[in-house]
Amino acid sequence: MNPRLIVFFKVALCLFTLPILAQDKEGVEIIREEGQLRITIDGAPFSAYHFKNTPRPYLYPLLGPKQLHMTRHWPMKDMPNEEHDHPHHRSLWFAFGSINGVDFWSEGSKAGKTIHEDFITVQSGKKVGVIKSSNQWVTLEGKKICSDVRTIRIYRTGTEERMLDFEITLRASEGDLTFGDTKEGMMSLRLAETMRVKGKVAQGHIRNSEGVLDGATWGKRAKWCDYYGPVDGHIVGAAMFDHPTNPRYPTWWHVRDYGLFGANPFGLHDFEGKPAGSGDLKVSAGESITFTYRIILHEGDTAQAKVAEKFEAFIKEKKSDPVGGR
DSSP states (O other), X not given: OOHHHHHHHHHHHHHHHHHHHHHHTOXXXXXXXXXXXXXXXXXXXXXXXXXXXXXXXXEEEEBOGGGOBOBOOTTTSOOTTOOXXXXXXXXXXXXXXXXXXXXXXXXXXXXXXEEXXXXXXXXXXXSEEEEEEEEEEEOTTOOEEEXXXXXXXXXXXXXSOEEEEEXXXXXXXXXXXXXXXXXXXXXXXXXXXXXXXSSTTXXXXXXXXXXXBGGGGTTOBOSEEEEEEEETTEEEEEEEEEOTTSTTSSOEEEXXXXXXXXXXXXXXXXXXXXXXXXXXEEEOTTOEEEEEEEEEEEESOTTTXXXXXXXXXXXXXXXXXXXXXX
């Protein structure tokens, strides 16, 4: 055969198969690996769910628009210009500082641990990927305090924006539970150093649903909160939405000017100066409590990203079944 014809057919074959290969990568893919679930969206890295040999499961890295790293790398990885404070701030995680008096927020010699038990669902999909798992909350000595079932839904938005829902049901499986009155918790992010409001390289801002800005957002109630700033020269942000079905909605925010970003409905003593214990919440033996949050990684500031409009759309959605999409 004519060599030129062979080259022509090879080029034609490549041009024909490339769109098919690209199409195959559309959607959210969750890949099982040792100690983690690696997550891609349309073939591009998004995050990994780490569940083995760690004080609690967490998502790291967290790649937003333009594949920018939106959360601090440390303590998972050493990078230049990052503060080495609060080693328990691991990218994106769920934890709380007092359940029956046990500290499940910190790490160290006295802190409890959240131990991954099993995966109920690991499901890739064209529109949404789902991770559903069961976990045990235990003391340092190994005494079980409670259990949880959590469902993380990662969405294919079709844009540079990244979006996930985190739903967790904590069950009083071992007896009565008391969620104590402390600021330390709960649904949390630790953002990139340049997104901070204060710090050596900080250029970020915080805005909540009530129009409160920056450091004044700490300890305030709001339906949502948005933390934005530059990463590698691009303005990006992380918005967290509190769901109306959550206990004590709208939540208080443990959001700090150094990059910590948490929703916490229990810390009334710290947030409002009320008597210690005012924020306690009891769950009777055999009962459960459920929290649902949405996290959006967006381009631009709060207004440019239309965070308020996206929150309104969020609260109008029907809650998903445990393994389905919206």
